[in-house]
Amino acid sequence: MNISSRENIIKLVADGYVERGLFSGIEWLAEKSGKTILSGKAGYKKFEDKSPIPENAIYRIYSMTKPITAVLALKLVEKGMLRLYDPVSAFIPSFDGLKVLKSDGTTESISRPMTIEDLLTHRSGLTYDFLMGCHVAPLYSAQDISDDGSKNLKEKCEALSQLPLAYQPGTRFNYSVSLDVLARIIEVVSEEDFYKVLKKEIFDPLGMEDTGFGVKEENISKLMSTYGARNFKEIMNAKPHSLIETDVNEHNPYNKSDTFQRGGTGLFSTTQDYLSFARMLLTGKSKNGEVILSRNMINYMKVNRIPDSQLPLMLGPLPFVGYGWNLIGRTVLDSGKTMSLTGKNEFGWAGAASTYFWVDPDEDLVGIIMTQYLGSMWPISDDLRVAMYQAIE
Numbered sequence: 001m002n003i004s005s006r007e008n009i010i011k012l013v014a015d016g017y018v019e020r021g022l023f024s025g026i027e028w029l030a031e032k033s034g035k036t037i038l039s040g041k042a043g044y045k046k047f048e049d050k051s052p053i054p055e056n057a058i059y060r061i062y063s064m065t066k067p068i069t070a071v072l073a074l075k076l077v078e079k080g081m082l083r084l085y086d087p088v089s090a091f092i093p094s095f096d097g098l099k100v101l102k103s104d105g106t107t108e109s110i111s112r113p114m115t116i117e118d119l120l121t122h123r124s125g126l127t128y129d130f131l132m133g134c135h136v137a138p139l140y141s142a143q144d145i146s147d148d149g150s151k152n153l154k155e156k157c158e159a160l161s162q163l164p165l166a167y168q169p170g171t172r173f174n175y176s177v178s179l180d181v182l183a184r185i186i187e188v189v190s191e192e193d194f195y196k197v198l199k200k201e202i203f204d205p206l207g208m209e210d211t212g213f214g215v216k217e218e219n220i221s222k223l224m225s226t227y228g229a230r231n232f233k234e235i236m237n238a239k240p241h242s243l244i245e246t247d248v249n250e251h252n253p254y255n256k257s258d259t260f261q262r263g264g265t266g267l268f269s270t271t272q273d274y275l276s277f278a279r280m281l282l283t284g285k286s287k288n289g290e291v292i293l294s295r296n297m298i299n300y301m302k303v304n305r306i307p308d309s310q311l312p313l314m315l316g317p318l319p320f321v322g323y324g325w326n327l328i329g330r331t332v333l334d335s336g337k338t339m340s341l342t343g344k345n346e347f348g349w350a351g352a353a354s355t356y357f358w359v360d361p362d363e364d365l366v367g368i369i370m371t372q373y374l375g376s377m378w379p380i381s382d383d384l385r386v387a388m389y390q391a392i393e
Helices: 003-019 062-078 117-122 138-143 153-162 179-190 194-206 215-222 273-282 296-300 381-388
Strands: 025-032 035-046 099-101 107-109 311-316 318-320 323-325 330-332 347-350 356-360 366-369
Touching: 003 025, 003 035, 003 381, 025 273, 025 381, 062 117, 062 179, 062 273, 062 296, 062 347, 107 153, 117 179, 153 179, 179 194, 194 273, 273 296, 273 356, 273 366, 311 323, 323 366, 366 381
Parallel strands: none
Antiparallel strands: 025 035, 025 366, 099 107, 311 318, 323 330, 330 347, 347 356, 356 366
16 A cells, blocks of 8 residues: 555545534644654534635644643753652642542541642542542532633632542542642742743744634634533533534633633644644754753653552543553553554643644654544544554555
8 A cells, every 4th residue: 555545544534524524624743753744634614614724723722731731840840940749738838738528528638748740640639520420520510610711820729729639649540630730830930920931931942833822813713613512511421422513612711811821721722833842752852953851851751650550540431541641641551452553652642622642752753633622522533543553654
């Protein structure tokens, strides 16, 4: 099979998702050894009017914000401004004396302080309001923790400190708002607004001109329409998959860009911008050679941090068999247990609107998948990643 027909498989998979009315617009890109080897688009910016996907289309990347925040924290570790064992309460005093809500409704004091490592590995005891089965999630929902875009990072952390933890720090992987707390700590130690630190340390050196917590007026026409759940609380609710436009684009905390800065979500970005970030995770350097993270930190951050007793990773009811978690996201532990073709040392993460990226050090490969459907259960990232791997000679 020649390369053109191999690339056609990717297009067929993506077109199939659009033709079935499951996704409006899909964009993909793979770079190997610094050269683009696969790229393409399928579908539309807005499904209703069949408008084409623009050049440098802008996507809400939700939790693909988390690895960026984690890298920024690791930069501060390298500068001696943070340590993985630092207690969170040293930076946010209201986190001193947290309580844990047990499943029987009683509370107990934390057995040890929550640390920076706990935040990076989602073992802080914090949670999300959309996680079904988590006994603390309803308390988050009642406080509108995820969807209240009016609070700044300081105010959000103060609100979190008044709620109990779901688990003792360090005892369980539980996907959470941990990176939002980390973003506030970055503000405290840097004595600067979180976005300003991101721009100075990450976005400017990597040339990520279209990435931020808002969209420039001149770029509004490039913003992709978003479908699916209207807010974070609805992400895990099983609803008919539909591309009938809802008010998700209006009733979304992303639109409060004056205050909505978060470490775990909130960024807008483009495929090319995110490629610049993901490419850096191979070497620690920007495309022009500027060092973002040292080679030793790149190697250090990639190692799984979750003990066997806390595996498999669970995201609500969904298991990630074969994966662990390093300091920035998921990482393959045993490719013999993964259920979809991928690299044996691949790592990366995804976003709630079905965006996805991975970095494969063995192949010197970076892959990006962008689309906009909030809360989809369709395996688009698996299907496109498999199609992209089979196209690599």
